[in-house]
Amino acid sequence: MTLDWLVPYLLWISLFLLLASALTRKSLIAVPGWAIFGFFWLGQPGHYLALEDYFNAALALAAVLLSLYMAWMVLCKGFSSQACFWASYAAAICGIVYFPFAEVEPLRTALIGFTTLITAETLQFFSVPVVMQSWNTLALDGRSVEIILACTAIESIALFVGVILSVQAPFGRRLAALAFSTIAIYGLNIVRNGFVLMAYGWDWFGGDSFNIAHNVVAKAGSIIALLAISYFVFLLLPELLSVIDELAAEIKHPGGDAA
Numbered sequence: 001m002t003l004d005w006l007v008p009y010l011l012w013i014s015l016f017l018l019l020a021s022a023l024t025r026k027s028l029i030a031v032p033g034w035a036i037f038g039f040f041w042l043g044q045p046g047h048y049l050a051l052e053d054y055f056n057a058a059l060a061l062a063a064v065l066l067s068l069y070m071a072w073m074v075l076c077k078g079f080s081s082q083a084c085f086w087a088s089y090a091a092a093i094c095g096i097v098y099f100p101f102a103e104v105e106p107l108r109t110a111l112i113g114f115t116t117l118i119t120a121e122t123l124q125f126f127s128v129p130v131v132m133q134s135w136n137t138l139a140l141d142g143r144s145v146e147i148i149l150a151c152t153a154i155e156s157i158a159l160f161v162g163v164i165l166s167v168q169a170p171f172g173r174r175l176a177a178l179a180f181s182t183i184a185i186y187g188l189n190i191v192r193n194g195f196v197l198m199a200y201g202w203d204w205f206g207g208d209s210f211n212i213a214h215n216v217v218a219k220a221g222s223i224i225a226l227l228a229i230s231y232f233v234f235l236l237l238p239e240l241l242s243v244i245d246e247l248a249a250e251i252k253h254p255g256g257d258a259a
Helices: 006-024 027-042 043-050 056-078 082-103 106-127 154-166 173-203 206-236 236-252
Strands: 131-135 138-142 143-146
Touching: 006 082, 027 056, 027 082, 043 056, 056 082, 056 236, 082 106, 082 143, 082 154, 082 236, 106 131, 106 138, 106 173, 138 173, 143 173, 154 173, 154 206, 173 206, 206 236
Parallel strands: none
Antiparallel strands: 131 138, 138 143
């Protein structure tokens, strides 16, 4: 008997517990939240391996280890440090922003369709003869590319929303950092989608154009872009860099009394 039906429930239970712990500042609520979150991620590496997406499979495995480690660390230290409290709050917000699009079909379809349309219209504005074959498929010179959820940048947007909204800083600077990061990430993602389609459709890298454009050039470009966006966010919110440094120190030295 498969337990796949249980996975979404574990996800929402874990997010509810993490959010409740942040709102009430009760660290014992966060412990099962982090643990259940880790078990949820435990089911994800196999999915990515089936798609031969080894990068995301490694990230999912890292999320398992980090979640279980956070559960143990909060159990040891509670919310005696601002960093543990911030991490639980940020994880809850990230999940609440991202997982409705990942798990709720109408929301996922709407976001993918919107991103497909914006990508097509942007390329057409620059006189690229792209054709929108369907609600989620673009074609150029007879070659088609399907837009999926990972092509919408919702993962990166959710991450920045979570870490920005959960940090203790003046609302105006948080709002500025949120607006800048969200617009920059989504705009650069449209550029990324257009680049992959043009590289594949116009055969820029030979017979393996799609893989090189998508898995090498675009992925490297995305990492560089996220680092640059993070730098500007840290300039706007130095409090965020401070709490990340504190969390890193807590992870290295998790021992201590529970609060």
